[in-house]
Amino acid sequence: MADEGRSAADRGSDVDFCSLAMFILDEIEFGDSRPAVKNVIGGAASFAAVGARLVAGDEHAQAVSWIVDTGSDFPHEALDVINSWGTSCVIREDRKRLTTRAWNGYGVNEKRDFKYLTPKLRMEASSLSEAQVLSRTFHMVCSASRCISLVEAILERREELRRRNKAPSAAHAAQRPIFVWEPNPDLCTLEEQEQFLVASQYVDVVSPNELELGTLFGRSGWSEDNADDRELVRRILDSGIGPQGEGFLVIRSGKQGSYSYSRTHQIWLPAYHQPGENVAAATSPVVDPTGAGNSFLGALAQGLVSTGRAPDRVVDSVLSGSTTWNRVVTSWGRQRHVITALICATVAAGFVVEQIGVPRISWSKEGKERWNETEFTERVRLYTQRLYRTVEESPSDIC
Template identity: 30%
Template structure:
């Protein structure tokens, strides 16, 4: 089988985005799978990009232009198209024109990738898997995928990254969530999802002590085989909190920090998908930096910065032998981000 670094089981969604008193945007590519794959793709320029396996499940209305755009990423892409049903579509409504408060809902049934269709495919040999799922579904996904790998003679354990489905983050699912984290290697809610498991309705991303306290409950319960996994809490403009039993816990700032200056702050357009992109970048950082979860989170923070700069996906271009995204070098941005933190130490 091909050597595959990363595969996401997240969704691909065609969004309609509405602002007050403006013409809506339609067929905007989104979804956790699309943004997570973007985050990984940023750090794997072609031809390394072909180590990304991406199986997407779409409907008969999936635009050819978007399919061609995804093909231009030069990844190991397989499109499973329904002949008699629509693609997964969502409605994202902003309450004002500043990309602030928003509401989201699916307007068609969600088309998921079925593990049963992965047998004999390159995706089954991936080093890392990313999922967005409820605790109950996550347990099923992991057990099914590992069983399929074993059947194919793939004995290495993949790194499994789980972000909980937002609607499943509620107190009645806390116990199931604590049990399911034992099956995964990285548990990564955002601060809102983390708080929702404990019934907190108005969490504050800047309340670091509370985020640390709640995150520790999952770590103490056990994340991953032998409790060696990590909890990575994404806290928006306050960065992320990384903790495991093997390292000292640590906060990392976002790439675009509020106090860096107006010019950088102006580049933050829309936070949609930034958390998913973070986890795709985290996965590649984990592989390239030999399991260093702090370095992995740095990759994730840089990946998120590219998702923030526009509605939808950033634009890829080439400058000589180097790929650019939104006209910027991904590796130069990573070096800048790392150097900025070293100055503070």
């Protein structure tokens, strides 16, 4: 239920995930025979929140927190959809302004053009409630310089709460949260390269897509098959991700899946929907890629703090019988939970591409939660079973 002015901790529960991205109403043009659509729930905040919500499930829905700024033109049906998710969403209404709106246009190879149609209202660390500031994870979409300032401001506010004994526990406020950063696509330029490397040292996960990573280093794109591009990854890791250099570079590559790297580990996970999988039906389950990357990272953030919950148990139950996989997990040690989080992220993105806008939530007669008429954990199971077969047949393809 959207909650005006009240947050999860105000009602006695903790916050797992908080996005500092914006809510936007989208207008989308596809560049083909499909007509344009308007008033679509969008923006990085919406998609990241629904990604986190998929992983959290109904039991932990209120641990997902975000902010929606609405204007005089905000449609009531959009609020109904947001309410149905049951997250700790804070609605901030200002009838003196218009809701932030944007235009999205798609071209060849899912290249997206983007522009704002109304003034934007971005989030600051000061926008967050005390409960949100104490979130276990944060999701940001911004420039490198803004990334640094947001991380510093959030850590400063947490330290202030610790000193004032405002936190539920001093230990909780003192613990460093997980920061997941999407570089602003418009600022993935050669001129921003050095600042990108500096900002990466402030976060735990940095995630450009393959085109953005390429343009950051003066290239047309990035490919795992290219030796120079693999060296580019090594340069980023050597520069350092995270305060201790133990963070991850996660490269989102659309229908090719994702490539994740740390100084000691790497893994490739295929996309949930594979090209040609529905040839017999002559249809593709992929309708609109808008927001898939945001939902991937929202789900990844939530997955990183969901050890022992339903998705984690499903992955363990499927893969436990693979000796090859068990060796992989053992080698990852205390970072083993990253693998499960990436699986959850991949599955979440698979839901988002199946329609224009956000996936649809419903409930079965037995009261089970469904998204696009499917249980999230069931898709985690199906995807993990496919992964099991790949690992057994060709483990080098994955790790």
